[in-house]
Ligand SMILES: Cc1ncc(C[n+]2csc(CCOP(=O)(O)OP(=O)(O)O)c2C)c(N)n1
Ligand code: SF4
């Protein structure tokens with residue numbers, strides 16, 4: 001990460017909060033953690049343009065737990081909404097009808113919005129070199145409608161439209177669409193993957209992106225207790241394992257170059273899969289396809305990392321690309337302490353298990 | 361300035377005179393000339409609007425609505441398939457209460473695919489919350505855009521407007537148009553402040569309570585009703601500033617008429633010709649042409665229809681399984697009115713099928729000696745229509761596979 005960033009360690013995390021407790025999101029929702037961290041870096045003059053999905057319920061009339069401005073558009077066209085607002089402001093500024101106050105525009109959609117129905121609108125916004133941020137919080141399914149298979153659903157995961165049955169022992173039979181590469185082909189100003197388990201990595205990427213004009217694109221691992229099926233207290237742990245197993249590479253694409261910002265420890269992928277109900281069938285002894293499916297998942301991880309010149313072999317220590325510690329072990333507990341007990345429906349996540357995450 | 365311009369150019373002039381700040385665009389025949397004209401003007405510094413090339417009409421309407429909320433006077437245009445592609449967003453932007461103007465250059469809907477006009481596209485959007493103007497002439501097209509901005513942006517309305525002109529028949533027809541040199545104070549400054557650090561609203565949020573949903577939806581109806589008054593004020597100011605008179609209901613030889621044809625848009629010009637010729641035979645006929653369908657000018661329409669013996673509604677659309685959409689509105693307005701005239705429903709002009717004088721004569725004959733047993737509409741169909749169809753079907757049905 002560039003040496004001149006203001007957030008050098010987790011201790012420099014901005015204290016200001018722009019996303020407050022009180023939303024109707026599930027406890028332990030990984031997406032909210034990422035939004036909260038992102039807004040800390042982007043600051044008060046952020047205008048969010050949202051597409052249909054879980055996060056749409058961040059604004060339920062007459063309540064708002066956001067300090068940012070907000071426009072809910074529709075499922076497919078949040079990037080076009082961002083375009084309209086940016087264009088309006090640019091037009092008014094260039095005509096002297098408004099002052100340039102450095103308003104930042106953040107598109108917020110799920111994976112359904114980004115990988116599938118809104119891909120066209122996103123492609124075009126990048127093509128027009130729109131100056132905006134995009135956070136795709138990827139919970140790997142259509143969550144808001146009850147966790148149906150999307151382009152982001154990984155091979156072997158069961159969803160409500162790829163359920164396990166006598167004729168389908170695997171669940172989702174296709175592989176996860178490679179949105180990073182699709183977006184990368186547009187050569188945006190900034191592109192990165194993030195995870196709520198790696199707040200320092202996340203904030204540094206946002207800060208680095210903020211120095212660039214043009215599309216600043218983020219795909220975040222949105223650990224989703226409700227849809228993926230695990231206890232809310234395990235949310236950060238699941239996200240952490242997604243990174244540690246090599247399932248969710250943390251990387252960035254800047255100036256034509258992809259850099260992996262975290263080199264995983266390559267924890268066996270079973271540890272990640274086993275925690276989640278959506279992969280439960282892969283550990284069912286009576287499932288004839290289970291072994292082969294897990295082997296296929298492993299193969300995919302191995303070949304991904306091999307292509308990066310890295311052998312996917314278990315390591316003792318987590319190493320970051322520049323050799324320093326990623327800070328995530330400290331930060332996951334830090335964040336959850338300051339986050340407090342999530343309000344809203346369901347049971348609050350317990351601080352005890354978050355400490356457990358910190359020990360990981 | 362008086363100039364000979366097409367309907368499309370007249371629409372573009374409306375946007376230019378309104379000094380719009382923003383125009384998101386996407387091509388479609390027969391609308392494209394509008395956005396080409398605006399692009400040309402922008403490239404030459406004749407307008408200051410920012411023009412953005414979108415990738416679809418769905419995105420175009422999203423961007424238009426968002427920009428209108430962000431403080432920019434916004435214009436955009438489409439036709440037919442494009443309007444339907446954007447359909448989801450039509451309801452959204454009106455729910456956002458985003459007061460911009462959308463020109464729709466009417467074109468029949470596929471399938472079968474056609475380029476020529478009818479009103480199924482615009483009427484499909486009838487319930488979207490947009491105000492709807494249906495222009496007959498190029499002059500009226502320009503006037504509609506300016507009046508639409510004025511009414512849409514009025515605090516009591518705050519809804520988008522759709523200005524419809526017929527593809528080809530009006531979009532590509534040159535007529536003499538009085539283009540105002542400037543607007544004077546006809547159009548007040550744009551009412552929505554720019555988004556800024558001190559102005560960060562939350563817009564379009566979810567409502568979880570049906571009572572609240574009902575409240576907001578009904579507010580849109582009340583805003584449309586307020587738009588009737590605002591329209592009347594705007595019409596009167598428009599005449600004062602530009603010397604051009606518009607009315608919600610345009611009447612032609614209707615005052616002393618026993619029988620009237622009710623229809624909208626450019627094909628009314630053909631009705632005028634037919635009415636003149638029918639009058640020569642001593643039958644008192646006239647034309648009643650609603651210029652605005654949303655808000656629906658019920659009272660004005662009823663007073664225009666008062667005392668008539670027969671009303672023939674010419675629908676340039678079809679609602680399969682029912683009949684004419686315009687007929688439904690006129691008939692429901694007349695229901696229960698004292699001495700309501702006999703009303704008959706005709707479907708014509710689909711996919712640009714030009715109505716002939718004989719078709720109008722037929723409609724009037726049907727009014728004079730009505731077939732009271734008839735339920736549903738009459739499709740206007742001439743021998744010539746049958747001949748063309750027979751010819752083409754015989755080719756299509758000739759059978760056999762080419763090359764076998
Ligand atoms: C045009 C359209 N189609 C379908 C829907 C129904 N819908 C609302 S949210 C949603 C799922 C969104 O999935 P994703 O983008 O992954 O976000 P998540 O719900 O997982 O947060 C769907 C299918 C809709 N609102 N609009
Ligand atoms: S379903 Fe998943 S993504 Fe949606 S609010 Fe709940 S935890 Fe978050």
Ligand SMILES: [Mg+2]
Pocket residue numbers: 110111112137138139140141142143144
């Ligand atoms: Mg999702």
